[in-house]
Amino acid sequence: MTSDTPQAPSDNPAELLKQLGTRSIVFVGLMGAGKTVIGRRVASMLDLPFIDSDHEIEAVSRMTVPELFERYGEPEFRALEQRVIQRVLENGPQVLSTGGGAFMNAQTRAAIAAHGVSVWLKADLDTLMERVGRRSGRPLLQTADPRATLERLMTERYPVYATAHVTVLTRDERKEVIADEVMAALETFLCGRGQGAQENAV
DSSP: OOOSSOOOOOSHHHHHHHHHHOOEEEEOOTTOOOOHHHHHHHHHHOOOOOHHHHHHHHOOOOOOHHHHHHHHHHHHHHHHHHHHHHHHHHGGEEEOOTTTGGSSSHHHHHHHHHHHHEEEEOOHHHHHHHHHOOOOOGGGOOOOOHHHHHHHHHHHHHHHTTTSSSEEOOSSSSSHHHHHHHHHHHHHHOOOOOHHHHHTTO
């Protein structure tokens, strides 16, 4: 279910939690989409633990993500990422933010589908470029033309991200607004709230 139309904030988090059960809310999307910031906000709104898969990977390996990429390469990093996410998903309910490439792994997608509700934070190229420019240390953007690299990643990944349970458009807006829209989209998906909300799905 996708919802590019902003929805009213969720007014029944208790029912949402009941329908969520032991599953995790899993944020997916490209770097700069706001998965960690919005994920923390949603976790706080639902009084759930928040986990960042990159932080878990760094804790397990005792290396930073850029160091892992440099030393072992992307395939080895993705294998470790898959194992860490599968382990984390055994401990729901919680809110989990994943790295940009995690959802591209078929086994990771299957684990998320089995143990979670996936939320794609969808952003346009200009929004992502403005945000990723604030931080260094993005291994996949260490190229001569980061914008072209990000555009290629969007082309490759967006069709896969689109298979997430819920899609919410993220943009230059306050995190509270985006988090409210995520809550509303989750409530529509989990609780089937109202015909009008369903008609906003595209």
